[in-house]
Amino acid sequence: MTFSPLLDQLIQGLRCLPGVGPKSAQRMAFHLLERDRDGGKHLADALLQALEHVGHCRLCRTFSEDELCLLCRHQGRELHKLCIVETPADLLAIEQTGTYRGRYFVLLGHLSPLDGIGPEDIGLPALQQRITQEAIQEIILAMSTTVEGEATAHYITEMIKGVKTSISRIAHGIPLGGDLEYIDSRTLAHAFESRLLLSSSSVAE
Amino acid sequence: MTFSPLLDQLIQGLRCLPGVGPKSAQRMAFHLLERDRDGGKHLADALLQALEHVGHCRLCRTFSEDELCLLCRHQGRELHKLCIVETPADLLAIEQTGTYRGRYFVLLGHLSPLDGIGPEDIGLPALQQRITQEAIQEIILAMSTTVEGEATAHYITEMIKGVKTSISRIAHGIPLGGDLEYIDSRTLAHAFESRLLLSSSSVAE
Numbered sequence: 255m256t257f258s259p260l261l262d263q264l265i266q267g268l269r270c271l272p273g274v275g276p277k278s279a280q281r282m283a284f285h286l287l288e289r290d291r292d293g294g295k296h297l298a299d300a301l302l303q304a305l306e307h308v309g310h311c312r313l314c315r316t317f318s319e320d321e322l323c324l325l326c327r328h329q330g331r332e333l334h335k336l337c338i339v340e341t342p343a344d345l346l347a348i349e350q351t352g353t354y355r356g357r358y359f360v361l362l363g364h365l366s367p368l369d370g371i372g373p374e375d376i377g378l379p380a381l382q383q384r385i386t387q388e389a390i391q392e393i394i395l396a397m398s399t400t401v402e403g404e405a406t407a408h409y410i411t412e413m414i415k416g417v418k419t420s421i422s423r424i425a426h427g428i429p430l431g432g433d434l435e436y437i438d439s440r441t442l443a444h445a446f447e448s449r450l451l452l453s454s455s456s457v458a459e
Numbered sequence: 460m461t462f463s464p465l466l467d468q469l470i471q472g473l474r475c476l477p478g479v480g481p482k483s484a485q486r487m488a489f490h491l492l493e494r495d496r497d498g499g500k501h502l503a504d505a506l507l508q509a510l511e512h513v514g515h516c517r518l519c520r521t522f523s524e525d526e527l528c529l530l531c532r533h534q535g536r537e538l539h540k541l542c543i544v545e546t547p548a549d550l551l552a553i554e555q556t557g558t559y560r561g562r563y564f565v566l567l568g569h570l571s572p573l574d575g576i577g578p579e580d581i582g583l584p585a586l587q588q589r590i591t592q593e594a595i596q597e598i599i600l601a602m603s604t605t606v607e608g609e610a611t612a613h614y615i616t617e618m619i620k621g622v623k624t625s626i627s628r629i630a631h632g633i634p635l636g637g638d639l640e641y642i643d644s645r646t647l648a649h650a651f652e653s654r655l656l657l658s659s660s661s662v663a664e
Contacts, residue, residue, distance in 0.1 A: 256522075257521060257522070257530050257551075258528065260508055261509060261522050264508075267502035267506065270491070270501065271490070272486060281478075282476045284547060285476070286475070286506070293475030296472050297472035300468045300469045300472035301500075319463055341489070343486070
Protein backbone atom coordinates (compact mmCIF):
# COMPACT_ATOMS: atom_id res chain seq x y z
CA MET A 255 0.00 0.00 0.00
CA THR A 256 1.33 3.40 -0.95
CA PHE A 257 -0.29 6.79 -0.42
CA SER A 258 -2.00 6.94 -3.82
CA PRO A 259 -4.61 4.43 -5.00
CA LEU A 260 -3.78 5.01 -8.68
CA LEU A 261 -0.11 4.41 -7.99
CA ASP A 262 -1.01 1.19 -6.17
CA GLN A 263 -3.05 0.14 -9.15
CA LEU A 264 -0.10 0.80 -11.48
CA ILE A 265 2.25 -1.20 -9.25
CA GLN A 266 -0.25 -4.07 -9.21
CA GLY A 267 -0.59 -3.82 -12.98
CA LEU A 268 3.16 -4.08 -13.53
CA ARG A 269 3.27 -7.29 -11.50
CA CYS A 270 1.63 -9.18 -14.35
CA LEU A 271 4.94 -8.92 -16.23
CA PRO A 272 7.06 -12.07 -15.88
CA GLY A 273 9.98 -11.71 -13.47
CA VAL A 274 8.60 -8.55 -11.86
CA GLY A 275 8.03 -8.79 -8.11
CA PRO A 276 6.61 -6.15 -5.75
CA LYS A 277 9.91 -4.28 -5.36
CA SER A 278 10.70 -4.10 -9.09
CA ALA A 279 7.12 -3.09 -9.87
CA GLN A 280 7.40 -0.25 -7.37
CA ARG A 281 10.71 0.85 -8.86
CA MET A 282 9.26 0.77 -12.37
CA ALA A 283 6.19 2.77 -11.37
CA PHE A 284 8.27 5.46 -9.64
CA HIS A 285 10.66 5.59 -12.60
CA LEU A 286 7.84 6.10 -15.09
CA LEU A 287 6.10 8.78 -13.02
CA GLU A 288 9.26 10.63 -12.03
CA ARG A 289 11.42 10.41 -15.10
CA ASP A 290 9.77 8.94 -18.14
CA ARG A 291 6.12 9.86 -18.52
CA ASP A 292 6.50 9.95 -22.31
CA GLY A 293 7.91 6.43 -22.29
CA GLY A 294 5.02 5.28 -20.11
CA LYS A 295 2.52 6.83 -22.50
CA HIS A 296 4.14 5.10 -25.46
CA LEU A 297 4.16 1.81 -23.59
CA ALA A 298 0.44 2.07 -22.79
CA ASP A 299 -0.37 2.88 -26.42
CA ALA A 300 1.83 0.07 -27.75
CA LEU A 301 0.18 -2.36 -25.32
CA LEU A 302 -3.35 -1.41 -26.29
CA GLN A 303 -2.58 -1.55 -30.00
CA ALA A 304 -0.77 -4.88 -29.79
CA LEU A 305 -3.48 -6.44 -27.62
CA GLU A 306 -6.20 -5.26 -29.96
CA HIS A 307 -4.64 -6.05 -33.32
CA VAL A 308 -2.05 -8.82 -32.92
CA GLY A 309 -3.57 -12.22 -33.56
CA HIS A 310 -2.14 -15.27 -35.24
CA CYS A 311 -1.07 -15.90 -38.83
CA ARG A 312 -3.64 -18.12 -40.57
CA LEU A 313 -0.93 -20.30 -42.08
CA CYS A 314 1.92 -20.62 -39.55
CA ARG A 315 0.12 -19.48 -36.37
CA THR A 316 2.84 -17.09 -35.23
CA PHE A 317 1.89 -13.60 -34.00
CA SER A 318 0.73 -11.31 -36.75
CA GLU A 319 -1.60 -8.35 -37.11
CA ASP A 320 -2.40 -9.40 -40.69
CA GLU A 321 -4.06 -12.58 -41.89
CA LEU A 322 -0.70 -13.83 -43.13
CA CYS A 323 2.53 -12.93 -41.34
CA LEU A 324 5.52 -11.33 -43.03
CA LEU A 325 7.37 -14.64 -43.22
CA CYS A 326 4.49 -16.49 -44.89
CA ARG A 327 4.05 -13.65 -47.38
CA HIS A 328 7.79 -13.44 -48.10
CA GLN A 329 8.56 -14.46 -51.68
CA GLY A 330 12.15 -15.46 -51.06
CA ARG A 331 11.58 -18.29 -48.57
CA GLU A 332 12.15 -21.92 -49.55
CA LEU A 333 8.64 -23.31 -49.80
CA HIS A 334 9.60 -26.98 -49.56
CA LYS A 335 11.05 -26.70 -46.04
CA LEU A 336 8.94 -26.51 -42.90
CA CYS A 337 10.29 -26.03 -39.39
CA ILE A 338 7.95 -26.88 -36.50
CA VAL A 339 8.47 -24.93 -33.25
CA GLU A 340 6.56 -24.60 -29.99
CA THR A 341 6.38 -20.84 -29.59
CA PRO A 342 6.78 -17.59 -31.55
CA ALA A 343 9.84 -16.90 -29.37
CA ASP A 344 11.45 -20.12 -30.65
CA LEU A 345 10.70 -19.05 -34.22
CA LEU A 346 12.37 -15.72 -33.55
CA ALA A 347 15.45 -17.39 -32.06
CA ILE A 348 15.86 -19.52 -35.20
CA GLU A 349 15.29 -16.52 -37.48
CA GLN A 350 18.01 -14.61 -35.65
CA THR A 351 20.59 -17.27 -36.56
CA GLY A 352 20.03 -16.39 -40.21
CA THR A 353 20.73 -19.98 -41.31
CA TYR A 354 17.22 -21.19 -42.09
CA ARG A 355 15.36 -19.85 -45.11
CA GLY A 356 12.31 -22.09 -45.11
CA ARG A 357 8.94 -21.55 -43.48
CA TYR A 358 7.50 -22.36 -40.05
CA PHE A 359 4.62 -23.87 -38.19
CA VAL A 360 4.10 -22.69 -34.61
CA LEU A 361 2.32 -25.14 -32.31
CA LEU A 362 1.67 -22.51 -29.61
CA GLY A 363 2.30 -25.13 -26.96
CA HIS A 364 2.93 -28.85 -26.75
CA LEU A 365 0.87 -31.96 -26.14
CA SER A 366 0.03 -32.26 -22.47
CA PRO A 367 -2.84 -34.66 -21.77
CA LEU A 368 -2.75 -33.89 -18.05
CA ASP A 369 -3.53 -30.23 -18.78
CA GLY A 370 -6.12 -31.23 -21.36
CA ILE A 371 -4.01 -30.08 -24.30
CA GLY A 372 -4.58 -32.44 -27.21
CA PRO A 373 -3.59 -32.49 -30.90
CA GLU A 374 -6.36 -30.05 -31.92
CA ASP A 375 -5.20 -27.46 -29.39
CA ILE A 376 -1.76 -27.27 -30.95
CA GLY A 377 -3.08 -27.21 -34.51
CA LEU A 378 -1.94 -30.64 -35.65
CA PRO A 379 -4.90 -31.23 -38.03
CA ALA A 380 -4.01 -27.97 -39.82
CA LEU A 381 -0.36 -29.02 -39.86
CA GLN A 382 -1.18 -32.40 -41.40
CA GLN A 383 -3.36 -30.77 -44.01
CA ARG A 384 -0.63 -28.30 -44.86
CA ILE A 385 2.01 -31.01 -45.17
CA THR A 386 -0.11 -33.11 -47.52
CA GLN A 387 -1.31 -30.16 -49.61
CA GLU A 388 1.96 -28.28 -50.02
CA ALA A 389 4.91 -30.01 -51.65
CA ILE A 390 6.99 -30.05 -48.48
CA GLN A 391 10.13 -32.11 -48.87
CA GLU A 392 11.79 -31.52 -45.53
CA ILE A 393 10.31 -31.18 -42.07
CA ILE A 394 12.55 -30.02 -39.25
CA LEU A 395 11.34 -30.59 -35.71
CA ALA A 396 12.62 -27.96 -33.26
CA MET A 397 10.63 -28.76 -30.14
CA SER A 398 12.22 -28.42 -26.72
CA THR A 399 13.69 -31.47 -24.99
CA THR A 400 11.14 -31.56 -22.20
CA VAL A 401 9.02 -34.68 -21.81
CA GLU A 402 6.11 -32.88 -23.47
CA GLY A 403 8.31 -31.61 -26.30
CA GLU A 404 9.61 -35.13 -26.96
CA ALA A 405 6.10 -36.57 -26.89
CA THR A 406 4.91 -33.91 -29.33
CA ALA A 407 7.80 -34.63 -31.69
CA HIS A 408 7.01 -38.34 -31.49
CA TYR A 409 3.31 -37.76 -32.16
CA ILE A 410 4.04 -35.60 -35.21
CA THR A 411 6.49 -38.18 -36.59
CA GLU A 412 3.85 -40.87 -36.28
CA MET A 413 1.15 -38.64 -37.73
CA ILE A 414 2.99 -37.92 -40.99
CA LYS A 415 4.53 -41.34 -41.40
CA GLY A 416 2.70 -42.00 -44.67
CA VAL A 417 3.73 -38.69 -46.27
CA LYS A 418 6.72 -38.66 -48.62
CA THR A 419 9.01 -36.19 -46.89
CA SER A 420 12.19 -36.27 -44.88
CA ILE A 421 11.86 -35.53 -41.17
CA SER A 422 14.78 -34.39 -39.09
CA ARG A 423 15.24 -33.04 -35.62
CA ILE A 424 17.66 -30.27 -34.62
CA ALA A 425 20.77 -31.60 -32.86
CA HIS A 426 21.06 -31.67 -29.09
CA GLY A 427 24.43 -31.81 -27.37
CA ILE A 428 27.16 -29.65 -25.89
CA PRO A 429 26.64 -25.93 -26.68
CA LEU A 430 29.49 -24.40 -28.69
CA GLY A 431 32.07 -23.07 -26.25
CA GLY A 432 30.44 -25.12 -23.49
CA ASP A 433 32.77 -26.53 -20.87
CA LEU A 434 32.32 -30.29 -20.45
CA GLU A 435 32.84 -30.05 -16.72
CA TYR A 436 29.87 -27.71 -16.29
CA ILE A 437 27.42 -29.50 -18.61
CA ASP A 438 24.65 -31.47 -16.91
CA SER A 439 25.13 -35.21 -17.21
CA ARG A 440 21.92 -35.84 -19.19
CA THR A 441 23.14 -33.55 -21.96
CA LEU A 442 26.60 -35.09 -21.85
CA ALA A 443 25.18 -38.62 -22.02
CA HIS A 444 22.98 -37.59 -24.95
CA ALA A 445 26.00 -36.05 -26.71
CA PHE A 446 27.84 -39.34 -26.33
CA GLU A 447 24.99 -41.39 -27.72
CA SER A 448 24.53 -39.01 -30.64
CA ARG A 449 28.23 -38.89 -31.56
CA LEU A 450 29.02 -38.36 -35.25
CA LEU A 451 31.41 -40.64 -37.09
CA LEU A 452 34.25 -38.62 -38.59
CA SER A 453 36.17 -41.36 -40.37
CA SER A 454 36.19 -45.11 -40.25
CA SER A 455 38.59 -47.80 -41.29
CA SER A 456 38.31 -51.41 -40.29
CA VAL A 457 40.03 -52.20 -36.98
CA ALA A 458 40.55 -55.85 -37.92
CA GLU A 459 43.39 -56.33 -40.37
CA MET B 460 13.07 -7.05 -35.59
CA THR B 461 10.32 -9.61 -35.32
CA PHE B 462 7.66 -10.54 -37.88
CA SER B 463 5.04 -8.11 -36.61
CA PRO B 464 5.51 -4.31 -36.50
CA LEU B 465 3.05 -3.91 -33.60
CA LEU B 466 4.89 -6.56 -31.61
CA ASP B 467 8.17 -4.74 -32.30
CA GLN B 468 6.58 -1.55 -31.06
CA LEU B 469 5.45 -3.27 -27.86
CA ILE B 470 8.93 -4.71 -27.25
CA GLN B 471 10.44 -1.26 -27.79
CA GLY B 472 7.86 0.24 -25.43
CA LEU B 473 8.68 -2.21 -22.66
CA ARG B 474 12.35 -1.24 -22.84
CA CYS B 475 11.57 2.10 -21.17
CA LEU B 476 11.11 0.16 -17.92
CA PRO B 477 14.22 0.22 -15.72
CA GLY B 478 16.20 -3.00 -15.76
CA VAL B 479 14.48 -4.34 -18.87
CA GLY B 480 16.80 -5.15 -21.78
CA PRO B 481 15.92 -6.44 -25.25
CA LYS B 482 15.62 -10.07 -24.17
CA SER B 483 13.40 -9.41 -21.14
CA ALA B 484 11.24 -7.04 -23.15
CA GLN B 485 10.71 -9.75 -25.75
CA ARG B 486 9.86 -12.28 -23.07
CA MET B 487 7.38 -9.87 -21.45
CA ALA B 488 5.70 -9.09 -24.78
CA PHE B 489 5.30 -12.77 -25.67
CA HIS B 490 4.01 -13.53 -22.18
CA LEU B 491 1.36 -10.82 -22.34
CA LEU B 492 0.18 -11.79 -25.83
CA GLU B 493 0.24 -15.53 -25.24
CA ARG B 494 -0.91 -15.90 -21.69
CA ASP B 495 -2.10 -12.74 -20.04
CA ARG B 496 -4.00 -10.42 -22.36
CA ASP B 497 -6.27 -9.37 -19.50
CA GLY B 498 -3.25 -8.44 -17.39
CA GLY B 499 -1.84 -6.45 -20.29
CA LYS B 500 -5.10 -4.58 -20.69
CA HIS B 501 -5.20 -3.75 -16.99
CA LEU B 502 -1.60 -2.61 -17.11
CA ALA B 503 -2.28 -0.29 -20.04
CA ASP B 504 -5.32 1.18 -18.29
CA ALA B 505 -3.47 1.61 -14.98
CA LEU B 506 -0.59 3.31 -16.81
CA LEU B 507 -2.83 5.76 -18.64
CA GLN B 508 -4.80 6.59 -15.51
CA ALA B 509 -1.72 7.04 -13.34
CA LEU B 510 0.07 9.15 -15.96
CA GLU B 511 -2.96 11.36 -16.40
CA HIS B 512 -4.02 11.84 -12.80
CA VAL B 513 -1.06 11.31 -10.48
CA GLY B 514 0.67 14.58 -9.70
CA HIS B 515 2.27 15.84 -6.51
CA CYS B 516 0.81 16.66 -3.12
CA ARG B 517 0.69 20.43 -2.65
CA LEU B 518 2.09 20.17 0.87
CA CYS B 519 4.65 17.33 0.95
CA ARG B 520 5.28 16.91 -2.82
CA THR B 521 4.94 13.14 -2.84
CA PHE B 522 2.86 11.44 -5.55
CA SER B 523 -0.85 12.02 -5.17
CA GLU B 524 -3.88 12.24 -7.43
CA ASP B 525 -5.51 14.67 -5.00
CA GLU B 526 -4.34 18.12 -4.01
CA LEU B 527 -3.30 16.75 -0.62
CA CYS B 528 -2.00 13.21 -0.25
CA LEU B 529 -3.45 10.66 2.18
CA LEU B 530 -0.61 11.22 4.64
CA CYS B 531 -1.02 14.99 4.75
CA ARG B 532 -4.80 14.61 5.19
CA HIS B 533 -4.42 11.95 7.89
CA GLN B 534 -5.66 13.25 11.25
CA GLY B 535 -3.57 10.89 13.38
CA ARG B 536 -0.10 11.99 12.32
CA GLU B 537 2.14 13.95 14.69
CA LEU B 538 2.07 17.45 13.23
CA HIS B 539 5.18 18.70 15.01
CA LYS B 540 7.54 16.22 13.32
CA LEU B 541 8.78 16.57 9.75
CA CYS B 542 10.95 14.06 7.94
CA ILE B 543 12.75 15.24 4.79
CA VAL B 544 13.45 12.63 2.11
CA GLU B 545 14.71 12.72 -1.46
CA THR B 546 12.13 10.59 -3.23
CA PRO B 547 8.61 9.15 -2.81
CA ALA B 548 10.26 5.70 -2.73
CA ASP B 549 12.29 6.77 0.33
CA LEU B 550 9.09 8.00 1.99
CA LEU B 551 7.47 4.64 1.32
CA ALA B 552 10.45 2.75 2.75
CA ILE B 553 10.20 4.75 6.00
CA GLU B 554 6.41 4.31 6.13
CA GLN B 555 6.85 0.56 5.81
CA THR B 556 8.94 0.43 8.98
CA GLY B 557 5.90 1.67 10.90
CA THR B 558 8.04 3.53 13.41
CA TYR B 559 7.54 7.12 12.28
CA ARG B 560 4.18 8.81 12.79
CA GLY B 561 5.03 12.37 11.74
CA ARG B 562 4.75 14.00 8.34
CA TYR B 563 7.08 14.31 5.35
CA PHE B 564 8.58 16.65 2.86
CA VAL B 565 9.79 15.10 -0.41
CA LEU B 566 12.54 17.01 -2.21
CA LEU B 567 12.10 15.05 -5.46
CA GLY B 568 15.85 15.14 -5.98
CA HIS B 569 18.89 16.69 -4.37
CA LEU B 570 21.03 19.77 -4.90
CA SER B 571 23.31 19.27 -7.87
CA PRO B 572 24.74 22.52 -9.21
CA LEU B 573 26.51 20.73 -12.07
CA ASP B 574 23.14 19.52 -13.39
CA GLY B 575 21.59 22.93 -12.78
CA ILE B 576 19.49 21.71 -9.84
CA GLY B 577 19.29 24.50 -7.29
CA PRO B 578 17.30 25.08 -4.06
CA GLU B 579 14.14 26.13 -5.94
CA ASP B 580 14.09 22.91 -7.98
CA ILE B 581 13.89 20.78 -4.87
CA GLY B 582 11.28 23.00 -3.20
CA LEU B 583 13.44 24.47 -0.43
CA PRO B 584 11.62 27.84 -0.35
CA ALA B 585 8.34 25.98 0.24
CA LEU B 586 10.04 23.86 2.89
CA GLN B 587 11.40 26.92 4.71
CA GLN B 588 7.98 28.58 4.62
CA ARG B 589 6.36 25.42 5.96
CA ILE B 590 8.85 25.09 8.80
CA THR B 591 8.41 28.68 9.92
CA GLN B 592 4.60 28.66 9.59
CA GLU B 593 3.83 25.29 11.17
CA ALA B 594 4.90 24.64 14.74
CA ILE B 595 7.42 21.99 13.80
CA GLN B 596 9.54 20.94 16.74
CA GLU B 597 11.63 18.21 15.17
CA ILE B 598 13.11 17.89 11.73
CA ILE B 599 14.60 14.55 10.69
CA LEU B 600 16.89 14.54 7.67
CA ALA B 601 16.79 11.24 5.77
CA MET B 602 18.78 12.07 2.65
CA SER B 603 21.05 9.48 1.10
CA THR B 604 24.77 9.48 1.91
CA THR B 605 25.89 10.47 -1.59
CA VAL B 606 27.89 13.66 -2.00
CA GLU B 607 24.75 15.43 -3.26
CA GLY B 608 22.65 14.06 -0.41
CA GLU B 609 25.19 15.28 2.15
CA ALA B 610 25.37 18.69 0.49
CA THR B 611 21.58 18.95 0.51
CA ALA B 612 21.42 18.02 4.19
CA HIS B 613 24.07 20.63 4.95
CA TYR B 614 22.24 23.31 2.94
CA ILE B 615 18.96 22.63 4.74
CA THR B 616 20.66 22.71 8.15
CA GLU B 617 22.14 26.13 7.31
CA MET B 618 18.88 27.39 5.86
CA ILE B 619 16.83 26.75 9.00
CA LYS B 620 19.51 27.68 11.51
CA GLY B 621 17.49 30.57 12.92
CA VAL B 622 14.32 28.51 13.44
CA LYS B 623 13.63 27.09 16.91
CA THR B 624 13.49 23.38 16.17
CA SER B 625 15.66 20.35 16.72
CA ILE B 626 17.32 18.87 13.65
CA SER B 627 18.53 15.30 13.54
CA ARG B 628 19.79 12.95 10.89
CA ILE B 629 19.01 9.24 10.63
CA ALA B 630 21.91 7.07 11.79
CA HIS B 631 24.36 5.55 9.33
CA GLY B 632 26.42 2.50 10.22
CA ILE B 633 26.46 -1.27 10.07
CA PRO B 634 23.07 -2.71 8.94
CA LEU B 635 21.47 -4.98 11.54
CA GLY B 636 22.70 -8.52 10.90
CA GLY B 637 25.48 -7.11 8.71
CA ASP B 638 28.74 -9.00 8.80
CA LEU B 639 31.68 -6.73 9.61
CA GLU B 640 33.94 -8.55 7.20
CA TYR B 641 31.65 -7.80 4.23
CA ILE B 642 30.91 -4.15 5.05
CA ASP B 643 32.67 -1.57 2.87
CA SER B 644 35.40 0.29 4.70
CA ARG B 645 33.76 3.74 4.37
CA THR B 646 30.71 2.52 6.25
CA LEU B 647 32.85 0.77 8.84
CA ALA B 648 34.98 3.88 9.37
CA HIS B 649 31.81 5.96 9.74
CA ALA B 650 30.41 3.46 12.23
CA PHE B 651 33.58 3.82 14.30
CA GLU B 652 33.47 7.59 14.29
CA SER B 653 29.77 7.62 15.22
CA ARG B 654 30.14 5.08 18.03
CA LEU B 655 27.70 5.50 20.93
CA LEU B 656 28.94 5.65 24.51
CA LEU B 657 27.28 2.91 26.55
CA SER B 658 28.77 3.64 29.98
CA SER B 659 31.71 5.62 31.26
CA SER B 660 33.75 5.68 34.42
CA SER B 661 37.00 7.56 34.83
CA VAL B 662 40.04 5.55 33.78
CA ALA B 663 42.39 7.49 36.03
CA GLU B 664 42.07 6.57 39.72
